[in-house]
Amino acid sequence: MKRWIVGLALVAALLAPALASAEDSARTKQLRMLCAQLSGDFTSPGGIAQFRRCLSQDPVSALRQNTLGPRAGRAAPGPTPPPPAGFGRDSRTVVAGVAAKFQIVGGKTAYVLATDHGLWRQTIGAQDAKLLDPAVAAFQALDDTVFYALDPDGRLWRETGDVAARQAVDTGVAAFQPAADGTVYVLGRDDRLWRGTGDMTDRVLVDGGVAAFQAIDATVVYVRGKDGMLWRETGTAADRKEVASAVTDFRIVGDAIYAVTGADAALWRRTGEGEPQKVDVAVAAFQPVDATIVYVLDTSGRLWRQGATAKSRQLVDTDVLVQAGTTSFQAIDAEHVHVLDSDHTLWAETMPPLP
Known part of the structure; x- marks a missing residue:
């Protein structure tokens, strides 16, 4: 007692x-x-x-x-093969703890959003972590110094170095994507997408009823509507082309379009004007490296690397964080990936070259 x-x-x-x-x-x-x-x-x-x-x-x-257990209630589709010997989970080295979100910039700098909403920056492998902003809901870094931070009240800031040097960008923000040329796409909490220059007084309405987007440059943007329709828009919604329907998630890499659709959360890949190819099912998150290589997180918390053929599928790690709105892994290239596990520890891992 x-x-x-x-x-x-x-x-x-x-x-x-x-x-x-x-x-x-x-x-x-x-x-x-x-x-x-x-x-x-x-x-x-x-x-x-x-x-x-x-x-x-x-x-x-x-x-x-x-x-x-970590996969309670999930029926694993057969036994899980181990990662290649000495790679994936067997190669991991710790980068940070208590991480809620992260971004690796230039392969050497880690921005880490801690579970207490403090945003830190550190050099991977060094003991130089610095608190940049104590109250951040989401962020995106452009380089080792400049980053955009969304505070819990929906205010977006452009910060240089840390919170002491910041400029207001917009308010009522749900999502955003900045570019090095100063262009900033901002999705408002009212589901309207804007393109501007970092000042809410100088912006253009791109589309309404937007659920998600990915900007390609200062003109072209892919937009997923709240109805699941995916469009390629040039300038604004006045000039758009239908890409796919019933889409729940998507990524654009070069001329390849990756999209998740359907109740089985199937991941499809289409390159150019070719026919769509099914890559996987039960997909919780994914990140394509190029038009053939993609990292896929399944709903059981297992991370896989997949190439152009089914035989190239390899396990990277298990018990990876599966949480809506969180990017729990980032591939630097086909052979280097950072992984956030279910205990919010961030790891660096390597994979062998694909045959």
Whole structure:
């Protein structure tokens, strides 16, 4: 009994900062407390991992994962082959902990958004992490110094170095994509997409009813409507071409279009005017490297590298974070990838050259 009371006291003390978050409802706070109370022994790595999961993830999902395992409720499609010997998970080196989101720039600089919403920048392999902004909901870096940060209130800022040198870009922002030439595409919380120069007084309405987008340059942008229609637009919606329908996610790489469609979350690839080819199913997230190589995260938290043929499919890692709105891996090229696991630890991994 004494050990249980001490454990509860420790839980309450450690949870206090997390429970102070305005983003948590009263019910969510109660669920986080329950999840933490049911975590394993705090003196063991497993118990600590369970506790961190309670703080950083949806508490219901964390409870289920802590109790039944990371893939509870998911039927794995047969045995999982290991990564190539000495590669993938077997090659991992730690980059950062308590990471919610990240971006690798130039292969050497890591921007890491911590689970407490603080944005950090560090040189990979060095002990030089620096806090850039204490309250960030999303970000995108252009280089080692300049980055755009969206605060929790939907205000978008352009920052040089850190929060001390920043310029207001827009308000009421849901998503954004800046370019090195100063062009900034901004999707408002009202589902309207704008293209501007970093000043909300100088912008052009591109389209409305937008769910997601990917800008190619200062003129061409691919837009997915809330109805699942994917369009290629030049300038504005007045000049657009239908690309696909029933799309839930997409990426454009050169003349290749990757899109996820259907109830089975099937990933398709079409190059130029060729016929679409099915790449995979049960896809949670993906990142193409080029028109043939793509990294695919399945709904069971397994990350794969796939080439032009089914025989080229190789496992990279398991227990990768599967969370809506989070990019949990970033391929630098076909052989180097950074992975965020379900415990919010960021790893650097390598893969062998494709045959």
